Amino acid sequence: MIKDVARSLWALGWMGGGAIAAFVVLLLVAPWVVSPYVVSLFMAMFMYIVVCSSWNIISGFTGYVSFGHVVFWGVGAYVTAVLVWKFNYPWPLAVMLGGVGSAFLATIVSYPILKLTGIYFAISMLALAEAIKILTSHFRSVTGGGGGIYLRPMASLNILYLMMGFLALAVVLVCYSITHTKFGRSLLTIREDETAAESLGINITRRKIQALILSGLFPGIAGGIYVMNVCFIDPATAFDISITVNIILMTTFGGIGTIIGPVLGPVAFTALSEFLWASFPFLHRAILGAILIAMVMGMPNGIMPFMVRFAQWVGIREFFSRRREASQ
Amino acid sequence: MISQMQQKSESPDTKGKILEVRGLTKRFGGIIANDNIDMDVFVGEIVGLIGPNGAGKSTLFDMVAGVKPSGSKRFPDAGCVRFLGHDITQLKAHQVCRLGLARTFQIVRILEKMSVLENVTVGALCRTSEVYEAEKKAEKICEFVGLKDRQNLAAGELTIEGKKRLELARALATEPKLLLLDEVMAGLNPSEVAETLDLLRQINKQGITIIIVEHVMQAVMAISDRIVVLDYGKKIADDTPEAVVKDKNVIDAYLGSEDA
């Protein structure tokens, strides 16, 4: 496994390594160059790269489409907020424990919930998010109830922005490496045919559980970073279904089951909605909706197939994606 | 349970026996797909498993290999299966595979969107945790079964002959000791059948025991050391190919007699 990961990172080569280095440099330089507004915008974009890439592990690679992924993000945000607010934890530790909290939730729900497939899995993830939302409002003494939790600002925007940026980079690299390991190959096999997977020696129950835990871990950390930035969280924000919808839309737009898709999706969405918002302040949502419908109709598999074809044409297919199924 | 009792009473004398099926019964609602089947397979054999459509051959494979038939539970209603001395009646397919029992599916279950090589690699990953190693082994197996020139195609693009070959390659990649082949020659032309028979003999020479379900009669008769015949879920014959073709029950079953 370790050898496969090392090999996959080595295979990134000069181009991949260069791209990563360029990203890191831009990440570090941006706060000195652009306005705090743009920095927050980037931070939101990185956050979506994290949650989309994570969603893609269980829904794209493994084929279990989750309609409730916001729950992991929200639980991470709440764990962080409560630890800082009630227990005076140092915030960086609280952020990490946010990830532990969401991964823990994934662990306890995984076994029963992954017995379901297709629409039943999707719906039960949705129900899970709603249930946790209600529980959060109910246990006032721990969570502050429906009124939410206010935190005093502790971390600077730039620090949190950097954390989110590096987290996004780490998650994308993890997703990339996964597809080159036995674990990742098992997930792709499960997506195609569970019976075949089992008959080839894959413990599908164990693999699906691992996938869901990994898929729940990173959004929790992202939720923690988010809450340290806005210094406020309430159940309506933390478990907002529109976040799940955004995740699904962005990833579909970028290309489900690919590595670069959950990156392209948030980037394109952020750019597009900013542009529309600036140009058509009153109609931007309607126009965004119309563009989305047109996109889904015209490119049901996301923009990835186009990118891959383009890249093949230029001869740098390897750089974008090594996986054939990416384009299908 | 019967299976547990038998496990205790007869372990030492199973030396040359690779598979032992006792009293295996499987019902689907009112249909008895497998009716109290007893069957032994010895190390190094090639056993042909034949019978008219719906006789229960694929169901027997499912029960032995731990595959859950759709809309039913994985376990047989009665009886037990022992493989290399282990009671595998209650095991899951992946555990059975790890013990060294691989199967192919009558209705092929290839991973259409992966390449041929990636399909075989998944099988090879049963025995190693390194994708790189598994890939090297998969390349050798692709060459062995004659898929080398097609190994980079998407598996979905293969012809039915290619897909059957791929199922065989993928099963081989899991390093089985016993191979269950469910109609790997269905839909092949005579020269492809001859090629496959040759391949199976080579596999068998490497020490892999084979049970083969096949409707292409000449092929099974040619390759099998022994033939087991099922009809309406019951075992009606178990003998050498020469004896089986002369067996009255078998002839009746194939001619469709009701009182077989």
Ligand SMILES: Nc1ncnc2c1ncn2[C@@H]1O[C@H](COP(=O)(O)OP(=O)(O)OP(=O)(O)O)[C@@H](O)[C@H]1O
């Ligand atoms: N999953 C299932 N649910 C319900 N009935 C089933 C199922 N699988 C098989 N059967 C029934 O069990 C009986 C045995 O089927 P099986 O597929 O084992 O036969 P077979 O010998 O493999 O036939 P064939 O030569 O056509 O492949 C048939 O009557 C079939 O209709």
Ligand SMILES: [Mg+2]
């Ligand atoms: Mg059959």
